[in-house]
Amino acid sequence: MQNFFVAIIFLFTNFSHAFSLSTKDLNRIDSLIHIMTLDEKIGQMTQLCFSTITLDGSKSLDLNVANFRESVIKHNIGSFLSGSDNYDKWFEFITAIQKIAVEETRLKIPLIIGIDHVHGANYISEGTIFPHNISLACSFDQQVVAKMANICAIETAPIGLSWNFAPVLDVGKNPYWPRFYETFGEDPFLCSEMGKAYIKAYEGCKDILPVKLSACAKHFIGYSDPKYGYDRSPSEIPSQVIWEFFVPPFKAAFDAGVKTVMINSGELNGEAVHGSKFLLDTLLRQRLGFKGLVVSDIKDIERLELMHKTVENQKEGTFRSVDAGIDMYMACNSYVFIRDMRELVAEGRISMKRIDESVYRILKLKFELGLFDNPYPSKQLLSNVNQTKNQIEAREVAEESIVLLKNDGILPLSKGKKILISGLGANSKGMLNGPWSFDWLGAPEQLQPHSMNTLYESIQNKFGAKNVKYVELEGISCEKDKKQFLNAAQNSDIIVLAIGEKPYSEFMGNINDLTLDKIQLNLMDVAIKTGKPVVVILLEGRPRVFTEQADQINSILFAGYPGIMGADAIVNILSGSVNPSAKLAFTYPLSVGHVSPYYNKPSEYNIYWKNNPIRKNLFPFGHGLSYTTFEYDKLELSDTLLTEENQEITATVTVRNKGKRFGKEAVLWYVSDETGTISRPVKLLKYFEKIELKQGEEKKVKFTIKINEHLSYPDKNGCQILENGFFKIAVGTLEKRFYLNK
Ligand code: BGC
Secondary structure (H helix, E strand, O other): OOEEEOOOOOOOOOOHHHHOOOHHHHHHHHHHHHHOOHHHHHHHOEEEEHHHOEOOOOOOOOEOHHHHHHHHHHOOOOEEEOOOEOHHHHHHHHHHHHHHHHHHOOOOOOOEEEEOOEOEOOOEOOOOEOOOHHHHHHOOOHHHHHHHHHHHHHHHHHHOOOEEOOOEOOOOOOOOOOOHHHOOOOOHHHHHHHHHHHHHHHHOOOOOOOOOOEOEEEEEOOOOOEOOOOOOOOEOOOHHHHHHHHHHHHHHHHHOOOOEEEEOOOEEOOEEHHHOHHHHHHHHHHHOOOOOEEEOOOOHHHHHHHOOOOOOOHHHHHHHHHHHOOOEEEEEOOOHHHHHHHHHHHOOOOOHHHHHHHHHHHHHHHHHOOOOOOOOOOHHHHHOOOHHHHHHHHHHHHHHHOEEEEEOOOOOOOOOOOEEEEOOOOOOOHHHHOOOOOOOOOOOHHHOOOOOOOHHHHHHHHHOHHHEEEEOOOOOOOHHHHHHHHHHHHOOOEEEEEEEOOOOOHHHHOOOOOEOOHHHHHHHHHHHHOOOOEEEEEEOOOOOEOHHHHOOOOEEEEOOOOOOOHHHHHHHHHHOOOOOOOOOOOOEOOEOOEOOOOOOOOHHHHHHOOOOOOOOOOEOOOOOEOOOOEEEEEEEEOOOEEOOOOOEEEEEEEEEEOOOOOEEEEEEEEEEEOOOOOOOOOOEEEEEEEEEEOOOOEEEEEEEEEHHHHHOEEOOOOOEEEEOEEEEEEEOOEEEEEEEOO
């Protein structure tokens, strides 16, 4: 078999809007840098949390003017982050601080303000909360992500929050990792497509012009597969795997023109990423060609000393990090970075040239976002926010994202049945909005929006209050709970259980066991034993294991954290007013000790266990049911031999809606490389498209296979390898082989 390397691949051509500044603005940046003092430059490189300038040190926006003046006038701080409040408070607060920044500081440089609007405008009391990324990915529809990003931009822009720390582009390979739900799932192509859709819709939002916003691709790189599952703990990932599975979403984001990148707080192969010149300079800047701004994650220079213990003190950490390539330090609540930077410059260890590179990128971003022309919130944009319309769209997005995992025919629920609803998420708004909603961990129940429905309320609205009974139980932990539940079950026809995980963020969600907790398993067991049909709705951030129960439950929905309209969306699916169309963006594990993504190659199994197949997962990646059935037919290839570099094969398949109602089907195309010098995954997703089909309708769906894009793979140095031989294309239940002989 002939091997050859495709020339180094990563040519980054699509930075058009990153370079769209006028010569006048570029000259203004140069002049500013020319007259800035060292302290002014270091101040621009420092980002503080709003909690350092609020009256009570919380995220509520009551300004401590004296503290703020000290931070911008004495310390020259150029950026802030965080905060949570209503529109009026945000408006007043940002107006006040920008006014001081542009009127009272020597150089009148506006602030750039960062926020984690990771699933809608989740830090504005009136904001529309969408499902988290893991659910958006289950829609297998880039338009769904774009819709969320667009509304998030429309709701964020009016109050001058120019910089959004989203999207997360870490690949969700490890469900123990407590940030799993922030990812677009386990597949690098899916993450890339969804990330691109987000960035284009957010940074390119036309509805907010002349205001412009920046996204932030985070967290570069290798954060999401920590060996032992804990947040911010070491990952050990071979470099070939980094190139094939972790780099593509970031590369796609750079191609889409993302303006900023945030760094992984953890360690990769023994290197604390914040101090790694190899990862931040050689890989990110030189190999991947990223030209935008690199921001640290929160307090991560301190962590080089305190957590990773790769430096003896913070000053050394500052040196490592800035030398490696950090442009802005998210110091949060400390000025130590400023002191250390001054000393490092005085000692000649960090040059003015190095500082100027970062300051240039920061000022350039501020110019690109139009902050120098207008740093203030906009009343006009605020008046354009249509909360009612946005919430309808949030419901539609949730409907596209909820996966019907199992259904023995009990769903859709028929009218007039008596429903018993119970479980952790049955009457909770927090379990729908999830974490990063008004608060980092999710707001307490009493602070959730009054207007939104819980599942219990939505079910009552749909099926009639007299048909619905609610038993308030998080699970069954004693005889009394059991009795209460069984009593209520007696007069019911169907039991609906909202099972899952209370909201958690980052390290607060670390666990040692993926199994659902005992009292929720008990609740399912007791419900199953009644002999009545049981429907389980999973409200969770990662796939918690409940295999024994899942096998006996009639119908299961994965709803993740579906957001402010999540209850209505779930109920529309339960009732059948909406036909579910989402598919799993991750593999739902069967057991806690065996968690492997769909493309994993169980080599021995392939050869020896053909007649003794093992069950590999509870539900595979790409699994999702509908209330109608789709048939795949006539998979055809325009050619079965590829011999020239520019040659393409067009694959077509006919998809037919065989059922009795309208439905949407995500058509997933996989390619397998049958033989590879480096052992190849069993199959890899290369293209997907969501189509709509009326009852009885059929459509031809097309995928064009391109040699370099779809058939090559990276080696451990990131050089693409293209190998002659057989490949397989698979869609639905069909597959076909073709041969590459270049
Ligand atoms: C998270 C980031 C987030 C930052 C600012 C950190 O703890 O890791 O994802 O953007 O906080 O809130």
